[in-house]
Amino acid sequence: MDDSQIVELYLDRNESAIAETAEKYGTKLKKIAKNVLSDPETVDECENDAYxxxxxxxxxxxxxxYLFAFVGRIIRHLAIDRLRHESRQKRTALFCELTDEMLECIAGSSDVEHENETKELTELINKFLDACPxxxxxxxxxxxxxxxxITEICEKYSLPQSKVKTTLFRMREKLRNYLYExxxxx
Incomplete structure (x- = not known):
């Protein structure tokens, strides 16, 4: 079943829409949550919450x-929120590492008062990524x-670890300059 048909089920308020979404994208959605969270039960809860x-x-x-991107964004945010909630005092190493890496490129703000700036930033990042190989x-x-x-990326694309690390470093630098411009x- 294609995305448009599944969305039509949602619009018709047909509960089989959830089953179809789970059948088509469940594995990928769980992987997103699993990469953020370590507990399988919490991953399952996030998946159900996403549906x-x-x-x-x-x-x-x-x-x-863009159904997968739509639901993927939902589960990603739910997993991150869950991680923040569960580890307010002790933060997970991977999440901290990735946050620190991206803070090299994008300055964070404690309040989200400028929605237009967020949209502009999103558009710039998308343009940057579109221009990349x-x-x-x-x-x-x-x-x-x-x-x-890094290990998963190396296996997924059959690349050496040094190439993946170098690529990420250089892309962060390019992104920082692109955003500055x-x-x-x-």
């Missing part, structure tokens, strides 16, 4: 051509969107 939130967000949204883009997205480890001071 519920998807159910509640369709309608008004109609992600006919496919291999570099895949490595970057695997690391910072899917939270995959786009008006974001890092």
């Amino acid at each position: 519920l939130k998807t159910w509640n967000l369709i309608p008004p949204n109609e992600p006919r051509t 496919e291999e570099q883009r895949n490595i970057f997205v695997s690391r910072y969107w899917y939270f995959e480890s 786009g008006g974001f001071i890092v």
Whole structure:
């Protein structure tokens, strides 16, 4: 079943939409949550919460051509929120490492008062990634969107560890410069 048909099930309030989403994307969604969280039960809870939130967000949204990205974003945010909640005092090493790596490129702010700036930043990052060669883009997205480890990325793309690390370092540098040229001071 394609994404448009699954979204149509959501719009019709047909509960089989959740089963179809789980069948088509369940494994990938769990992997996103698993890369953030370590507990399998918590991963399952995030997956179920993601389906519920998807159910509640369709309608008004109609992600006919990007259902996986839509649900993937939901589960990613749920997993990160869960991680923050469960480890307020002791932070997970991988999450801290990835946050520190991206803070080299993007200055964080404690409050989200400028929604337009967020949109502009998102557009700039998307343009930056669109201009990158496919291999570099895949490595970057695997690391910072899917939270995959360097080892997983090496295995996934059959690359040596040094190449993956160097690619990520250089892309962060390029992204920082690109954002600076786009008006974001890092």
